[in-house]
Amino acid sequence: MKATRIEKIETFRVDRWCLLRIWCEDGTVGIGEAGVHGWPGPTQATLHAMEPYLKGKDPSLIEHHAQLLQRSSHFMGALISGAISAIDIALWDIKGKRLGVPVYELMGGKTRDRVRCYIHAHGDSLDDLVSDALQKKAAGFTAIRFSPFSADYHLHQSFESWASDAVQRVGAVHEALAGDVDLCIELHRQMNPAESVALAARLEPFHPYFYEDPMLPDSPALMGELQARCRLPIATGERLTSIFQFQELLASGGCDFIRPDLCLCMGLSGSKKAAALAEARHVKVIPHNPLSPVSTAACVQLDACIPNFALQEYTGESDYPKRDLVKAPLRLVGGYLEVPEGPGIGIEFNDEALMRLPATDIVPNMRIGVDGSVQDW
Numbered sequence: 289m290k291a292t293r294i295e296k297i298e299t300f301r302v303d304r305w306c307l308l309r310i311w312c313e314d315g316t317v318g319i320g321e322a323g324v325h326g327w328p329g330p331t332q333a334t335l336h337a338m339e340p341y342l343k344g345k346d347p348s349l350i351e352h353h354a355q356l357l358q359r360s361s362h363f364m365g366a367l368i369s370g371a372i373s374a375i376d377i378a379l380w381d382i383k384g385k386r387l388g389v390p391v392y393e394l395m396g397g398k399t400r401d402r403v404r405c406y407i408h409a410h411g412d413s414l415d416d417l418v419s420d421a422l423q424k425k426a427a428g429f430t431a432i433r434f435s436p437f438s439a440d441y442h443l444h445q446s447f448e449s450w451a452s453d454a455v456q457r458v459g460a461v462h463e464a465l466a467g468d469v470d471l472c473i474e475l476h477r478q479m480n481p482a483e484s485v486a487l488a489a490r491l492e493p494f495h496p497y498f499y500e501d502p503m504l505p506d507s508p509a510l511m512g513e514l515q516a517r518c519r520l521p522i523a524t525g526e527r528l529t530s531i532f533q534f535q536e537l538l539a540s541g542g543c544d545f546i547r548p549d550l551c552l553c554m555g556l557s558g559s560k561k562a563a564a565l566a567e568a569r570h571v572k573v574i575p576h577n578p579l580s581p582v583s584t585a586a587c588v589q590l591d592a593c594i595p596n597f598a599l600q601e602y603t604g605e606s607d608y609p610k611r612d613l614v615k616a617p618l619r620l621v622g623g624y625l626e627v628p629e630g631p632g633i634g635i636e637f638n639d640e641a642l643m644r645l646p647a648t649d650i651v652p653n654m655r656i657g658v659d660g661s662v663q664d665w
């Protein structure tokens with residue numbers, strides 16, 4: 289491979305996404321995304337703070353650049369790891385394009401031809417939730433994720449009414465789907481350990497495939513204590529920023545599935561390392577993917593080359609603005625994403641749309657309970 293250098297970087301704010309494009313002197317272009325979707329503006333600024341280092345560097349030295357950017361002054365956290373993640377994904381895209389192969393070919397080769405996805409079902413009312421879940425099943429999805437809580441959950445005045453409502457919602461979806469779809473229960477950090485253990489016991493008859501973020505993910509050790517008290521398989525890790533945090537989570541026995549976010553946990557490189565840590569414990573991987581088609585494309589490259597893949601989060605890409613962002617989205621066939629054959633991460637930006645699509649302003653916001661206290665989303 290002939291040598292080239294990084295010429296410039298460009299960043300774009302679209303929706304709540306922070307997107308990156310890296311240009312090389314030989315004309316190769318790589319794309320990436322940073323996953324700190326609560327703080328896209330500061331993440332964009334972090335990427336530009338890294339730009340003077342990147343200019344003129346050899347794009348093939350992916351691990352070296354991540355090491356230098358992470359260890360330079362060694363501040364840690366989501367803004368830094370999110371920015372490095374976007375760079376990592378873009379540099380893998382460049383390497384794949386320059387060699388004319390998909391990234392998974394450079395990471396061990398394919399372990400599967402297609403990637404099983406789970407999709408979200410929504411509905412504040414029971415009827416709306418069940419109806420949406422049935423539509424997703426009819427579209428071919430064999431795993432469906434939903435919240436057991438309605439939008440006004442924070443207004444319940446007793447735990448009993450809150451939990452009973454949740455049990456009713458999960459039970460209704462379970463009955464409607466007739467036992468041949470995996471239920472993925474997303475708690476969104478809305479309970480504390482005692483509450484989520486009590487709810488888990490009441491949800492056991494519906495045997496969910498996973499029970500996601502049953503508490504604030506501040507402490508891997510506490511998640512381990514929770515999993516020891518809870519008979520549902522916990523899935524967590526979407527806010528972790530390093531393999532060191534995943535190591536502590538796995539060592540604590542804090543989950544049965546890890547949820548690395550490729551746009552947050554040091555990119556394809558960091559997430560593949562986290563997947564290997566999980567593999568050594570027979571823990572499977574469900575990459576977190578609430579963002580743009582760039583995140584989806586990177587996830588599929590990882591899913592395609594690890595042995596312990598379980599499911600891929602997929603939120604659909606046929607609606608505005610996702611449908612406009614890329615020239616050709618990945619192919620979805622019956623609840624599975626096809627592993628693409630194209631070079632790099634397998635997608636290209638639609639330049640015209642990239643310039644036109646607006647950013648969404650993000651303002652810190654939380655639900656407020658009946659007593660005036662802050663409640664989690």
Ligand SMILES: [Mg+2]
Binds near residue numbers: 476526
């Ligand atoms: Mg989640």
